[in-house]
Amino acid sequence: MPDNEIQLAVIDMAGTTVADDGLVVSAFDAAATAVGLPTDGPERDRARQYVLDTMGQSKIVVFRGLFGDEDRAQRANAEFEGAYERAIDEGGARPIDGAAEAITLLRDAGVKVALTTGFSGTTQEKLLAALGWQTLPDLVLAPGNGVRGRPYPDLILTALIRLEADAVTSVAALGDTSSDVESALRAGCAVAAGTLTGAHDADRLWAAHATHVVADVAEFADLIITSNRTAKG
Numbered sequence: 001m002p003d004n005e006i007q008l009a010v011i012d013m014a015g016t017t018v019a020d021d022g023l024v025v026s027a028f029d030a031a032a033t034a035v036g037l038p039t040d041g042p043e044r045d046r047a048r049q050y051v052l053d054t055m056g057q058s059k060i061v062v063f064r065g066l067f068g069d070e071d072r073a074q075r076a077n078a079e080f081e082g083a084y085e086r087a088i089d090e091g092g093a094r095p096i097d098g099a100a101e102a103i104t105l106l107r108d109a110g111v112k113v114a115l116t117t118g119f120s121g122t123t124q125e126k127l128l129a130a131l132g133w134q135t136l137p138d139l140v141l142a143p144g145n146g147v148r149g150r151p152y153p154d155l156i157l158t159a160l161i162r163l164e165a166d167a168v169t170s171v172a173a174l175g176d177t178s179s180d181v182e183s184a185l186r187a188g189c190a191v192a193a194g195t196l197t198g199a200h201d202a203d204r205l206w207a208a209h210a211t212h213v214v215a216d217v218a219e220f221a222d223l224i225i226t227s228n229r230t231a232k233g
Helices: 023-034 042-053 059-067 070-089 099-108 121-131 154-163 178-187 202-207 217-232
Strands: 008-012 112-116 139-141 171-175 191-195 212-214
Touching: 008 154, 008 217, 023 042, 023 070, 042 059, 059 070, 070 121, 099 112, 099 217, 112 154, 121 139, 139 154, 154 171, 154 178, 171 178, 171 217, 178 191, 178 202, 191 202, 191 217, 202 212, 212 217
Parallel strands: 008 112, 008 171, 112 139, 171 191, 191 212
Antiparallel strands: none
């Protein structure tokens, strides 16, 4: 752990604080079908694996990489967001156990919290509303308006600027994918942690050079709070 105090925690949503329960893959399947991808067979299997491998990244970027055609990628992204939002409306959104409490503990301990996502801002807002989390974090961020999604460092660095952390070495990040870890490392975070509640397993997270791998966001919060107590002496 860093010797200095952590001032800001940048935490992913789906798979990290929000249970996925297969919603991302289901929404992808709906999008893929809508843009003409075969419903089964090797092409669909390869596309589904690509989505799993790129979990955590901005969804429009994933679709651009998958289809290589801007119009098709935009149509797939719109279908994906629509399918995911319908799942939210149907009650498909639920928090990871202890997630809200962990975020509250961090804020009560003086650590600011930003929740980030690879979804659009509109979908993020619907997800927050469904969970009743609109006022839970200090800040919410999604890709767009000059802010690139993961694995770029933009979401983390934007959170640092807006929440006025003193340095990147005062920032800890948590996510469930290798893209989350890579984003945190590119940003220079003191902590680039992976959690085991989402898409990628411990081997994949360690291979991405995570500084820590935790069971869940509650363990991450405990880690940061304990580290800050030590840093304060």
